[in-house]
Every structure is written in structure tokens, then in C-alpha cells.
Amino acid sequence: MTQQDGAPQSHGHGHGHEHGHGAGRDHEHGHGGHGLGGHEPGGHSEADEAGLAEVLDLDAEVLHSYLAEVTHLLAELTTAAPPERILDLGSGTGTGTLALLGQFKGAYVTAVDLSASMLRRVTDKVGAAGIAEGRVRTVQADLDEAWPEDLGPVDLVWASASLHHMADPDRALAELMTTLRPGGLLAVVEMDASPFPRFLSEESEAALGRPGLEERCHAAVADQHASDVPHLGDDWGVRLAAAGFAVEAERRFDIRLTAPLPAATGRYAQASLRRLRDHLQDRLSGEDLAALATLLDGDGPESILRRDDLTVVAVRTLWVARKP
Template sequence: MLELDAEVLQDYLADLMDWLVELTSDTPPRRILDLGAGTGTGTRALLRRFADAEAVAVDMSESMLGRLADRARESGLADGRVRTVRANLDEEWPAGLDSLDLVWASASLHHMADPDRSLREILAAVAPGGRLVVVEMDASPFPRFLPDDLGPGLGRPGVEERCYAAVADKHAAAVPHLGDDWGTRLTRAGFTVEAERRFVVHLKSPLPAAAGRYARAILARLREHLADRLDADDVTVLDKLLDDDGPYSILRRDDLTVRTSRSVWVARRP
């Protein structure tokens, strides 16, 4: 899912990196931490833009870090520029991660049990003048793909929106910090917010080749996790969209779009 996200939204990520390079032109980072690195999309993008930098990628998943290391080698970054650390940041800050020039936290802070404590730990780990980049999603984090009217044979207008309403209801309890005001949290932790920007993505045909698979992967996840929160008719529509051999497969549709947004804060340690 993470790699499909990176492939489909690569133009957004390139724009974000261009902006970040401009903002850090006074002091390009050399020591980078990717916090909640996943499969390393952010790690690789940062090291491609900051050629003199090295990165430490932190995640609590051993399998994610293994995939990250593989992808780093495939990208030609296996020359000591990437190091992985397995850690649960809700427990103890890893030893040796200090004097950092830039911390990248993409869709990770909202998973922290106590984000304010995590931000204070990051502040202590960043060198004076160093930066923290926070990338977060809206309260409804998944992209939209489908038109409201799905056409003959499916009916049930608004299926996707009902799915996202159910997601928001579920996340309100399970991920309470999703959609928080991170600018306020950053200031409270002791950072100075230098810049804030919202990136709006609306991709239309012709879409990236992976867009259909990306849409299918997300709808499959919604089907798995929301079946008990949707009525039987909506579940039936999802099943038809997810049937790769059926006439209504999402992989066969020519009216898909990709609509999402990301909010980014760049903050500096005084």
C-alpha cells in the first residue's frame, strides 16, 4: 500500500521535495532521521535531493525495515547512507539519535500515544537550527477514486463517502490524533513553525499505471475493516468492485480519479 501510494502520488512528493530544498537552502541537512519510515519512500526521496546527507530510518516493524533496506539497495543507496533502527517510539527514544539536522515525520505522529511527549523528544534530538518536517493527512485519510454515481448495475450513489464516514467514526476512537492541529502542538513543544502548506492532489485521466491497483488495494482494506459498519447493499457493491473477473471490477473502470490532500509543517529548533 505504501509503495503504491508513493508511485501514484510521485508528482506530489516531488513538489514537496522541491519546496523543502528551497526552504533548507541556507543549511542543507546532512544528518536526517525518518521517523516511522515504513518502506522508505521518504528516506529515498530525501537522500536523492540531499546528496551529501545520510539517513537513519526508524520503524517498529522489522519487515518494513527489511523492505526499506532492499529498496535502498535497488536505488543505489547501499553505500552507508542509510541505517535502519527498530524502535517503538511510544516507549523509549533510541540511543544515539541526536544532533539531527532534519527529522521527517510523514503520517507517523498521529499514531503516537502521546504526540506532545514525542515532539519534545524530537526537539531534544534536533540540533539548534535543525528542522522537523511533519506531513499529515486529514481526518479522513484515504484518497477518493470513484464518481458518486457508479452507473448501471451498481447503483447506490455515495458508497465511497459512506465508507469514509465509517472510517472517520472508527478512527475517532482508534486514532484520536488524526487531523490534529500540528502547528499548535509544534509551537507548544518549543519549535518555531517556519512554513505551512497544504498540497491538494486531483489526478485525472490519463492516470499513473498503478492507480487502479492503488484504488483496489484501498477499497479492499475498507471492505475488510468496515464490513460490520456498512449495510449489506454497500458491501455487495464493494464486492462487485473488487471482483477482478467481474464486469464491474474497479480495474476496468475508465472514470477513476485520485483525490487527496496532505498538510505539511516545517518547524525549526531555535
């Protein structure tokens, strides 16, 4: 769907207790999550983590209305008893942590991530936001190895773009069932098989050379993730039900931002396409790599930073499940 004022459109898939839309949203991650397990080959270099952090922060800035809509839905589902203890599973740079603290004014959050550098960013953001000391605790953990014993009990678990990183998601869901108090909620946000948004029109791609550049990039990413991150794109509703959760809401967000776009959109597109290029060097043709180089040339006339024809197209799906 397209909305001319730049706000994302979304539609829901009923699961009986789904509530109405709020005012807008995230990421995270969209890319909202980072890493929880150490199963991905090679890990992340310092430069790669810095690039990922940049994408996560820009994702939050550009897709902020989506996150606001998601947290508003969670507030509606917890009107009778707003969460006091929240677990942010795979916190990344802290987008979810800050959004949840903004929505639930009296809550305390435990942010868990595999990366110490990401958790430092969470702490820095919390401090810069003037959030009271003690409302956020950070925990570095490789959850594919062992779960810390002091994560629960919590009222709400936020898992945005994080569960697909787990080597054994069903084990993770069993751990979360234990971590949640009875009646507590688990909010899972995931993307489809290619986690990067799309930014270019067919006309824009044709002007660069052979049409279909982003389609080929996303197909290559999906092929790569099929082996490296096999749980990306899973039906989490089925997994949640099998783990004993009662799925109360499932909502697909078809995000399509058009002009006027947020000021950071060009930088978001540049950072995303740069990561695509860096991870697909051996999977793309010389022609496609040259087209990406043209787009990523910050001073070039066809740079992604100079374009006035960008859009932002992405898909995110939210599942909200309750522990009986």
C-alpha cells in the same frame, strides 16, 4: 482543484516564510508513515502488514509528484545548509527515505519504524536503488515505550503520516526537539480524518447501487479512528508551536488527479478499497459490502481495475518547523 494533465494542484496557507512550489510529489502516506508506537489494539498481522506495504508503495507510485514538491520545498528552506543527517520517523516501506536521499545527495538517513518487516523493505529498496552502503541505517523501536539514545543530533526530521500514531504526540515532539540540532527542521505531513483517497465519481457509485458509497466508507473510517487513532486530523501547527518550534510553513495539498492517470492507479484503488472493506466489515451495510465486492472482483466487468473513469482525490497538509 482539477488539473487535466494529472498533476496535483496545491495551495499554501501563509506562515510568513513559505517558499514557492517545486515540480511535484509522494505519500506518503501520503500514507508515507507506518507505525511508531504500540498503542493501537491488536497490532498488525503478517497479512495486514503486507497489505499496508502494498498500499504505501502504490501510494508513492501514483502520488509521486506531490512528494517531489514537498522535498523541493525542504531544499529551498535549507539552501544555506543542506541537511547531512536526516531522521525518517515512521519510515514505512521507505518512500520518504528514498525521496530525501534523492533530494539531498550527501545526506545520511536513519529510518525508524515499529515493524521489522517494513524496515527490511527499506533496506531492500535502498539496495535495489544502488544507494551507497552506510547512507541508510534502520532502527526498530516502539517510541511509545522508549526512544533510542543514538537518533541525534540530526539536521532534518521527516515525519510523514506518523505522529498521529503516537500515544502522546506532545512527548514525541519534546523528544524531537532534543534530537534536532539548533536550527534544524522538522517536516510533518499528515492527512485529514480519513487517510484513504477517493476514486469514484457520483455517476460510478450510482451505477453500482446506492450513491455515496465512498462517503459512507470514509465516514465509518473517521468514526473508527476517532477512538483508535484520536490524533489523526489534529492541528499540528498548534502542537509544534506549543512544543517550542517556530513554524515556518504550512501548506495544504488538495490533490486531484484526472486522466491520464498513472498506470498503477487501478491497483492503488483496488488495494485501498480492499483495506477499507477488510477494516469495516462490521460497520457497513450488506448493500455496501456487495458494491465493494463488485469493485474488487478483478475479473468482473465493473472491477476497479477495468474502469476508465477513476480519479484520485486526497488532502495532505505539510508543516515545516524549525528548532530555535
